[in-house]
Amino acid sequence: MPDENKFAKLREIGYTITPCCGLCKHKEADFQVPLWGHCQHPSTQYQHGKHSDPTHPLGVHSLGHCKYFELDPVRVQNHLQSYGCFLQVEPPK
Numbered sequence: 646m647p648d649e650n651k652f653a654k655l656r657e658i659g660y661t662i663t664p665c666c667g668l669c670k671h672k673e674a675d676f677q678v679p680l681w682g683h684c685q686h687p688s689t690q691y692q693h694g695k696h697s698d699p700t701h702p703l704g705v706h707s708l709g710h711c712k713y714f715e716l717d718p719v720r721v722q723n724h725l726q727s728y729g730c731f732l733q734v735e736p737p738k
């Protein structure tokens with residue numbers, strides 16, 4: 646059970662968590678480096694300048710986001726736990 650005083654302070658200071666790749670259902674499972682990964686959304690595929698494959702998955706950082714963001718409820722539960730109440734509904738423009 647989270648401490649109510651802690652949550653009161655977080656609300657008082659306007660604490661928010663921004664929608665981001667780390668909470669998006671299009672980000673593949675984490676790399677060995679947890680903040681990085683690949684985006685699986687078809688609109689983010691591209692032709693890499695050094696590889697011959699016609700489409701290449703876009704490397705993304707967990708703290709970024711794009712216009713194709715879609716919330717993954719499982720990641721919210723796993724990564725934010727009780728802090729999920731501080732998640733903004735819409736990603737910033």
Ligand code: SF4
Nearest residue numbers: 666669672684711713
């Ligand atoms: S926010 Fe955009 S770039 Fe990031 S994982 Fe989702 S669709 Fe891909």
